[in-house]
Each structure stands twice: as structure tokens, then as C-alpha cells.
Amino acid sequence: MKFDPMVPIWLQVATALKQEIVTGYLPPGGKMPGGRDLALQYGINPNTAARIYQELEREGLCATRRGMGTYVTEDTERIQRLRTEMARAAMDRFLSDLRGLGLSGAEAVQLLETEVQNHAEE
Amino acid sequence: MLKSEDIVRRFGAKTAVDHVTLSLEAGHVYAMLGPNGSGKTTWMKMAAALMKPTEGRMLFQGAPVSVESRRHVAYMSTEPYFYSWMTVRDAGRYYDDFFEDFSMSHYEELLRDMELEMSMKTRTLSSGMAAKLKIALTLARDAQVYMLDEPFNGIDLLARDQIRACILREATPEKLLLLSSHLVEEMEAIADRAVFIRQGKLIEVCDLEQLREQRQQSMADRYREIYGHAEVAQ
Secondary structure, three states: OOOOOOOOHHHHHHHHHHHHHHOOOOOOOOEOOOHHHHHHHHOOOHHHHHHHHHHHHHOOOEEEEOOOEEEEOOOHHHHHHHHHHHHHHHHHHHHHHHHHOOOOHHHHHHHHHHHHHHHHHO | OEEEEEEEEEEOOEEEEEEEEEEEOOOEEEEEEOOOOOOHHHHHHHHOOOOOOOEEEEEEOOEEOOOOHHHOEEEEOOOOOOOOOOEHHHHHHHHHHHOOOEOHHHHHHHHHHOOOOOOOEHHHOOHHHHHHHHHHHHHOEOOOEEEEEOOOOOOOHHHHHHHHHHHHHHOOOOOEEEEEOOOHHHHOOOOOEEEEEEOOEEEEEEEHHHHHHHHOOOHHHHHHHHHOHHHOOO
């Protein structure tokens, strides 16, 4: 993974893990890599890796069972909510980009519909 | 774990390290930064008990560094240090004789990770391979402190990934790692703290994630800010 060194590394890896949870690559109740393994896998400092799990736990996306490791939450509603949160954030970025180009909301919707159709035909 | 108290080192009229008080803790990977001649190597050599301070003290676990502390402090200098007749295996044996905490099996693992072979002659190694061998020799010790002076020098892009992975494997809560490099970008993700030194003086020690969170700055950005644009190596 290539990092943006100006953005906290924990945030970048946490976002990547959230994506894996949302897509089911890391399934509900599934075991997550240990802190050290996560550090090695992503090539990051182990303290940063520990911070990532603290944040994900705080958000109720995973839980650490003593001596057993860290597991993805089994709460599928929470995962569904995460998907919505991430989609909303993506929409925000998209809309603010289009606003930057001077497009109105209606124009943005129209453009999006056309693009979705084009993608479907491909 | 490693602490310098108001330490000074002069070479004739030149002051290489100028009243530096610096405390480094176990469980962290520190990047030591500064332009050439800012005193990084001199500080490390004093920490490795290879050079005596002119003034002040260098402490390891609260006691002044000495021949005894050298058994727990692994230091990789920028100078090459094996004889030309040696094979990679000989270099390992040499280290094994020298340091009680050297592990031949760990050495073998490191060589595998770095794609080096026991039978290779050190004389015929490329500069990048020789640099990797030095790192493997240093990390194969089970020390409490690892100081690597310029571990990425002369090493190509792909081999740098191997080195970063080997360094990270040693980064446990009990150990202290200190890396100095001009290749600041190579250390952004593996270090968690940075020590900035200029003209022998300590400028600051900072937490890198805090720097990113609070100032939206990378370590390289902070480097540019402290030392000015012209001095940044790519």
C-alpha cells in the first residue's frame, strides 16, 4: 500500500480495513491479523498498528478477546451502517468536486445517471 | 533506555555535538534526521560507547555507557567492516565470535529475506548487497538497542522494501531502534518518532502521527521547514 505521508498512517490503514469489512473480505466474526502481523503486512510501525485496532474497536467494528486476538464484529447492522457512512463520505467528495467545477445539484444527478447507464452498457 | 545528558563532543575547534539532552525509549522506532555534519553519527558513536564525550554523559538503562553496555547495543556504522577474503558465512562467524547475543539462525533468516547466500564472497558483493549484509549482521544480534546509520544508502528501491520489513520485525515493545538516513521518505511509515538535529544541536523530537494529525505535515515537510528547501535530498 502506498501511503500519503501527510495523512495519518493509522487513518489510511483503518480505511483500507474498513473497506475489507464492508466488502466481506474480512467477514463478520472473522479473525483479523494480530497487531504485529498488521504492521508487517502494511509495512508500518507497530505502535501505529495498535492505534488502528484501538480506533476500530472504539467504533464498534472489531473486538479483542483476551489472548485470542481481534475479531470483526458479528453485528451485521453495524457493518451495514459502516457501508452507508463510507458511501456518504464518497458522495460528499464527489459532490464537492463537481461543485468545484460549477455544477448544480440537478446537473450532477443528471450527469451521474448518464454515467451509470454508460457503465452498465460496457 | 538511552539518554544523553547535556552531551558535547568537540573535534579540535569544531563542535560536532553541542549540549544535547535526548532521551530515547524502548518500544519506538526513531528516525534521526539532519543534514551531513549535523552530529548524528557522532551522537550514535557515543551511544555505542565507541567514542567518549568531551562533556556530559551518555546513559544506557541509567548507567554510563561502557564495554558492558555494548553487549546490549547493536550499532551499524556507515563504514564497511568485513575483510575482503570473507564469505557471507565467515562474516557471520566473525560476528558470532564477537557478540554473545548473535544468533546464527536469525542471521540465516535475515539473509534469506535479503536474498544473500552464505557462500557469497564479500569481495564480489555489489554495494547494495554489501549494505544489506551489514544490516543482516547487525539485526542478527538479540540486542536491546539497534542503531543503524544510513541503512538505505546505496540500496535500490526493491531492496529498501526488504530492509524495511527486516527492521520492522525487530520493532518490539522491549527494543529501541534508531535509524539515521537522508532518505526521509523511506522512514515515514516505519518510524513513529523523529529526532531533528542541526549543527550539533537538538531541534526537536516529535511524534510522526501527531505531526500528520495536528499539522498535516509529513516528516519530509517538517524536515524542509527546519532545514530549508535546498538541503533536502530526494
